[in-house]
Amino acid sequence: MLEMQSINKIFTTDLIETHALRDFNLEVEEGEFITVTGPSGSGKTTFLNIAGLLEPFSSGRYSLDGQDVSQMSDNDRSRLRNQKIGFIFQSFNLIPDLDLFDNVDVPLRYRGFPAKERRRRIMQALERVGLAARANHLPAQLSGGQQQRVAIARALAGEPKFLLADEPTGNLDSLMARQVMELLEGINREGTTIVMVTHDPELALRSQRNIQIIDGQVSDFSSAPAAVEPLV
């Protein structure tokens, strides 16, 4: 599903070069649910941005669902992102002046679906997260957990093969975090590949595989998440 070979990401200023990712290698199989942990500044978010085609990388090779993205144009990368990747963010990133229906509609608009198909997918996705009855509410009228469920509905509406989650429970209390995690596990069971960055060792334990990034490199592969150390 995802294959990164010798990926380097270097941020350059007039005075200094910073290696955010250094000789980074990772392979994620279709249907896997992996968690990514590591200390702050280790390169987790950079990895996620590159994996989600939101940021270019300096060198190396990255293949997503069999397509080499290294030389793709902005249009092609956007199309691939739209069709194959779903994003879930820590701070939900819902558009505040659009109601839930219109928020979930955003990726479908860029996909070019006709209105009827968009409506079907939006309502299906909102039903999936239990918020169909509140389709006309604004995000500010919902709790944090509900907002994150809307963000998940938005990510799911386009039926992506690959879900990238950046600390999706970071802003939620433990009860809501558990609900969101259960939702993600259900989605994964249906075949969607999930890569989730988290600081929560308990959540890391629940994934099939955990990788730890330190100083821009994968320092530890483990099929036994118990090996993950608690992080601050």
Next chain:
Amino acid sequence: MLSYYIKLGLKRLGETPVLTLLILMAMALGIAVSVTMLALHHAMAYNPAEEKSGRLFAVQLAAYGNDMETWGEEDGLPIQVTHRDAMNLRESTIPLRQTPMFRMALTLESHRQDMPPSADFVVRVADRDFFEMFGVNFVYGGPWDKTIDLDTARVAVINQSVNEYAFGGGNNVGKILLMNETEYRVVGITEDSNPLPRYYDLTSGAYPITPDSVFIPYSLAPQLESFPNGNISGWAAEPVNEFADLLQTEFVWQVYWVELPDAQAVAAYRDYLAGYVDQQQQLGRFQNGQARGHIRDVQQWLTYNRVIKDDNRVMVGLSFMFLLVCLVNTVGLLLARFLRRMNETGVRRALGASKLQIFQQYITEVSLLGLLGGGAGLLLSMVGLWGIRSLYTQYATIAYLDATMVAAAVAISLASSLIAGTYPAYRVCAAQPSLFLKAQ
């Protein structure tokens, strides 16, 4: 996607109302000033002769003595001719139509009770061809008979305003009109019209407020007793005690027009003028080295007489400079508006929007702002033109918006918004989306 972008753009108009208002004000002011100046320039540049413009020619003669280096306009040609030359030129059979003309102010009397005599109506003295050459439309009757141009008769053509004043309206062909206590038989009644600029007689300004209201035959000129109401210029001092004296002088005070239907006629008339100058020189007139005849069609005539002054062109230029300043301000305001929404832009990019789609979304929003600003600017320009009409009487009849200028205002609004919006929209769409995704 356009409908989606328009829906988003409309939704965002109410967002940050102060910023939106500032943007609209900047655009509206710039557009209002430029459209106001452009409308004035457009009205001044109008050629009322339209399709006849290339067939009608004003005649000029450099008919002055050899003791003068030059006289008249910069090229040594006065824009008027003498009565003697007008009478001579009338004998040419080359033009399809032709007419000399001048203006008078005669006192009219009304047949209606309680209407006092009036000297407010302009009387034009011309030949019959005037009406067809300059497109005068008749409501009742028609022009006088061609024979009257030679044998003369006290007849008159009046416009509807005079018809209303003198008779109270209706068909009054055949009735008597009293002017300066002299009777004139009405042979035709025309629509009220006031073609501006008054291209066929620019001697008293291009934009007179009062239209030509009464027309009498040029053949009556020797019988008239009042002096003309226009410019009289002479290159040498000559005694003029009464109107009859003026007819015999070398003073120029009449305008002469010919209608030449094709290039052959134009060439023939130029030859005729050259021959006429030679003939007059042999008779002892036209002794100056520059002596010659010249013709100009309507467009050339308007340009030659500087109907559009350089000041007007400068004002149009300055108004567009002002628009540019307003647009520079708008660029800054739009940047502030768009950068506030960088998080949303990052989300949209993450969800699959390409740079181009983000650019299109913002440009659509700017275009909506531009149209609103243009609408407000159009209203402001109407106020501006009203101010110009109130302050400057010479523009009282032309400082209006027509359909062309409304269309131009819409085009300027859209072009302005595209110019102002391109850089901010580009800045937003070119930004790295990942930088803003955590910044909510």
